[in-house]
Amino acid sequence: MPGVEIKGALSMQIEIAGFPYLSAILITCVTGLLVILLLPEERKGEIKWVSAGFSGTTLLLCVYLFFAYDKTRGGLQFVEKVPWVPSLGIQYFNAVDGFSLPNLLLTGIVFFTGVLTMWQLQERVKEFFALYFLMVLGVFGLFVSMDLFFIFVWYDVSLFPMYLLIAVWGTTRKEYAAMKLTLYLFAGSALLLPGMIYLYVHSGLNTFDITALMQPGTFTTAQQKFAFPLFYVGFGILAGVWPFHTWSPVGHAAAPHSVSMVHAGVLMKIGAFGVLRVAIFLCPEGWQYWSGVMAFLAAFGIIYGALAGLRQTDLKYVIGYSSVSHMGIVGLGLSTVSVEGLNGAVFQMFAHGIMTALLFSAVGHIYDRTHTKEIGELGGLSRVMPVASFYFILAALAGMGIPGLACFWGELVVFIAAFKVYPVRTVVALLALVVSALFMLRVVQRTFYGPPNERYAQLSDVSFSSGIPRMILAGVLLLFGLYPALLFDVIETASIPFMNGLPR
Amino acid sequence: MKWMLFGPETYIFLVAFFFLILSMWRGPHSEKDHVLALALSGLGVVISLACLGAEGLLFAGAYRLDLFSQVFKVALSFGLFLIVCLCANVEEIKRRYRLEFYFFLFVCTLAMMLLVSAQHLLTILLALELSSYSLYILVTLRRDEDMGLEAGIKYFLTGIFASSIMIFGMALLYGATGAVYLQDLAQVLPEVMGTPAAVIGLLLTFGGFFFKLAVYPFHFWVADTYQGAPDQVTAYIATASKVAVIAVVIKLIAAVDQNSTYLIHVLAVLSIASMTLGNLAAMVQKDMKRLLAYSTIAHSGYVLIGILSGGTAGYASAVFYALALLVMKFTVFLVVVVLSPRGKNLEREELAGLHGRSPLLALALMVSIFSLAGIPPTIGFMGKFYVFMGAMDKGLFVLVLIAMINVVVSLYYYLLIIKAAYLGHSWETPPAVHLPQPMRWLTGALIATMMVAGFYPTPLIRLSEAVARSLM
Numbered sequence: 001m002p003g004v005e006i007k008g009a010l011s012m013q014i015e016i017a018g019f020p021y022l023s024a025i026l027i028t029c030v031t032g033l034l035v036i037l038l039l040p041e042e043r044k045g046e047i048k049w050v051s052a053g054f055s056g057t058t059l060l061l062c063v064y065l066f067f068a069y070d071k072t073r074g075g076l077q078f079v080e081k082v083p084w085v086p087s088l089g090i091q092y093f094n095a096v097d098g099f100s101l102p103n104l105l106l107t108g109i110v111f112f113t114g115v116l117t118m119w120q121l122q123e124r125v126k127e128f129f130a131l132y133f134l135m136v137l138g139v140f141g142l143f144v145s146m147d148l149f150f151i152f153v154w155y156d157v158s159l160f161p162m163y164l165l166i167a168v169w170g171t172t173r174k175e176y177a178a179m180k181l182t183l184y185l186f187a188g189s190a191l192l193l194p195g196m197i198y199l200y201v202h203s204g205l206n207t208f209d210i211t212a213l214m215q216p217g218t219f220t221t222a223q224q225k226f227a228f229p230l231f232y233v234g235f236g237i238l239a240g241v242w243p244f245h246t247w248s249p250v251g252h253a254a255a256p257h258s259v260s261m262v263h264a265g266v267l268m269k270i271g272a273f274g275v276l277r278v279a280i281f282l283c284p285e286g287w288q289y290w291s292g293v294m295a296f297l298a299a300f301g302i303i304y305g306a307l308a309g310l311r312q313t314d315l316k317y318v319i320g321y322s323s324v325s326h327m328g329i330v331g332l333g334l335s336t337v338s339v340e341g342l343n344g345a346v347f348q349m350f351a352h353g354i355m356t357a358l359l360f361s362a363v364g365h366i367y368d369r370t371h372t373k374e375i376g377e378l379g380g381l382s383r384v385m386p387v388a389s390f391y392f393i394l395a396a397l398a399g400m401g402i403p404g405l406a407c408f409w410g411e412l413v414v415f416i417a418a419f420k421v422y423p424v425r426t427v428v429a430l431l432a433l434v435v436s437a438l439f440m441l442r443v444v445q446r447t448f449y450g451p452p453n454e455r456y457a458q459l460s461d462v463s464f465s466s467g468i469p470r471m472i473l474a475g476v477l478l479l480f481g482l483y484p485a486l487l488f489d490v491i492e493t494a495s496i497p498f499m500n501g502l503p504r
Numbered sequence: 505m506k507w508m509l510f511g512p513e514t515y516i517f518l519v520a521f522f523f524l525i526l527s528m529w530r531g532p533h534s535e536k537d538h539v540l541a542l543a544l545s546g547l548g549v550v551i552s553l554a555c556l557g558a559e560g561l562l563f564a565g566a567y568r569l570d571l572f573s574q575v576f577k578v579a580l581s582f583g584l585f586l587i588v589c590l591c592a593n594v595e596e597i598k599r600r601y602r603l604e605f606y607f608f609l610f611v612c613t614l615a616m617m618l619l620v621s622a623q624h625l626l627t628i629l630l631a632l633e634l635s636s637y638s639l640y641i642l643v644t645l646r647r648d649e650d651m652g653l654e655a656g657i658k659y660f661l662t663g664i665f666a667s668s669i670m671i672f673g674m675a676l677l678y679g680a681t682g683a684v685y686l687q688d689l690a691q692v693l694p695e696v697m698g699t700p701a702a703v704i705g706l707l708l709t710f711g712g713f714f715f716k717l718a719v720y721p722f723h724f725w726v727a728d729t730y731q732g733a734p735d736q737v738t739a740y741i742a743t744a745s746k747v748a749v750i751a752v753v754i755k756l757i758a759a760v761d762q763n764s765t766y767l768i769h770v771l772a773v774l775s776i777a778s779m780t781l782g783n784l785a786a787m788v789q790k791d792m793k794r795l796l797a798y799s800t801i802a803h804s805g806y807v808l809i810g811i812l813s814g815g816t817a818g819y820a821s822a823v824f825y826a827l828a829l830l831v832m833k834f835t836v837f838l839v840v841v842v843l844s845p846r847g848k849n850l851e852r853e854e855l856a857g858l859h860g861r862s863p864l865l866a867l868a869l870m871v872s873i874f875s876l877a878g879i880p881p882t883i884g885f886m887g888k889f890y891v892f893m894g895a896m897d898k899g900l901f902v903l904v905l906i907a908m909i910n911v912v913v914s915l916y917y918y919l920l921i922i923k924a925a926y927l928g929h930s931w932e933t934p935p936a937v938h939l940p941q942p943m944r945w946l947t948g949a950l951i952a953t954m955m956v957a958g959f960y961p962t963p964l965i966r967l968s969e970a971v972a973r974s975l976m
Binding site for chain 2: 084088163168175198201
């Protein structure tokens, strides 16, 4: 008889500390989804207000959690544990720690601002917001879940609405992009599921509980070395790791604005977060073994994304390739096997998420007015719409790593940590970034300065109300740029104990 | 109360007989007959449920009742009920055969109920043939004679070929072991497992069942038969009939499974071949029924993974998968039957604009397609996950990996269906689809079942485990 059903269930009891805030976030998403589904299609305005209301509620919950988290105690907090399928060792287990909190906050911000960015949508509004809520539900679920099985479920829930979101409401080559993106990302899950079941079976613990599986000694070194690449590649596809990144620029360019925002801003973070939470947590020895390869791929991704971005003529492609490059920085941070590297990587996840969301949001406004994303056709926009241009330029500067904006800190910390371990790769990657920064400036110069295109001379600028989402994003960029300790303090509550617990 | 043991079978037999008499008595009367069949098959579900706890041996041990057989009988009668729900409008079937159509549906269900309980090789054979012959006739009932006949003849010829191979295999098995009861076979077989007669006999016997299950080298009939048969009959073959065959294959393997690695390897190869072939061939299909036929072949491959994993967990996962298949395949066929144009098969492109014509059907199609593809949180995902758990427990990592790659491959054509339903704009906008109220409830219930059982599968998993344990 196989061993699965004989072993006793491990710590399978209900365990809920206080009000279930994390479930509340998920339930808010589900309720929002159901309310949207029940509203008739014609009442577009109400659907948007409902979406804004429910997404705003999740944002408030995320902000509350971020500040209510006890930094002196650290560890997992807001734990909710309910046995789900006892015979298969599946639990509904939610908790947050210093790694997931920044991502949770990021998701809340991008979710809410994404709804506001799509305020002008007129076509199939109900279906759009329903799918949008479903996607974000998966994202929230993944960030709060501490059970491998649920992580996989949430991973897929966040992916499959993407196909329709891009194929129906997208723009450039949308059907091709949607199919490519979906198949690529699900190819990642084809590696994840066998990997997860492999670990489950070999642990012999009959549980998918990450906290139980991550205890040192659960897996042999050989098993960790074998399983790590499965998770690294599986999640890495979503994180845009070179050479599995090709879906990313195509997908981002084709997706509607808010979906690009969530996708580049949050979904790619799911990939990086999955690498951290699953691959690194469960296979730390595999992590140390493969870290050189990770660093190489990350450095190559930084260079490749930066250089490929130079040749693009489509604004969204430029952002798409810069995402590949910036996610490479996250990968580089994760590959250093050090506290600083982890700190920088998680900080960079957050900062890059906000920055890309702002970029896509700004491009969204420009595209809605001019109906083009071609850099060559635009020009001198800063005179026509100074406010919209400001948001884009601000985000572009953040991407270049200008001090005072959030991305600076993430990049700085990652590069310092990486330089200690992989000096050559880091220096080359840095050089590539400098080159790309120059070219980003050229994009800014061509799009927003220079002679204005007469066709767009009469276009309106961002009004105050439709500028709200961009204001929020820009404000967050500035806040964490000026006061990074707010975020680093939280991340350190997770990274320091984790690195101390590592077998060396 | 011995007759209670044979309750569902007796009842279905009487109903079938009733339809036979009725067909001689008077001509068909579509609406009345449908309501009648609906009520009678609904009652059949109730009776099967009432007999759920029956246990015992009948007919000199040739017929065994346990939780395994009774759960599958409930599933079969439920499958029959679902199919009858689709028969409100049987335009595709020649008018004068409409009563016989119900007769054969019930007879076929009866045969499958016998099949899941049969313990004697000859009983198994008889039950299988009875169900096969009913299906051969049902397939040819289509109004378009060319299509129906072509499908029927292909099905019939390959079917008897497979049956004769199976009989030959059983004869060899008998020669090698001298056993005709499954429980005897289980005892004698390990001693003679090395002899060629036993191995070949076993493989040939399985060949007959793999034909019905549409596993790789025996899959030729599937696409043409699915395409040519009336929609309701295709739905029946794809759902209820598959469930019964999965049940009997589980039972056979459980009886002869002596942890023989040889058998596991053969099954693993067949499983990989079926998945890969089914999914690759389905990609290029335009006809929805042909597409579903190839996806059936692929799904047989996934089921085989659970069966070959063995043990309570493996068989439980196969049982779970069979029940999941019943619901999700049926939901797709519900959409196909409702949308099929008169006298023709539904093409994938004809789904265009479905989201505007009937949002409910579009949603049902999306959920069931994602379920077939194995995307969480649907029942189909849980089925695949459960099956993979068993296989991994056996150390079959590569098999699981190949199966997952197949899932991604299959996603391509499943997404094309969803794309057609949610994106396509058809040129001459077809009218909105009118669904009667009961059908709307049924569709809603199916969607809810797939989602809820996918998100909270615990009760269904407990049931499957109990079923598998009763088998051991």
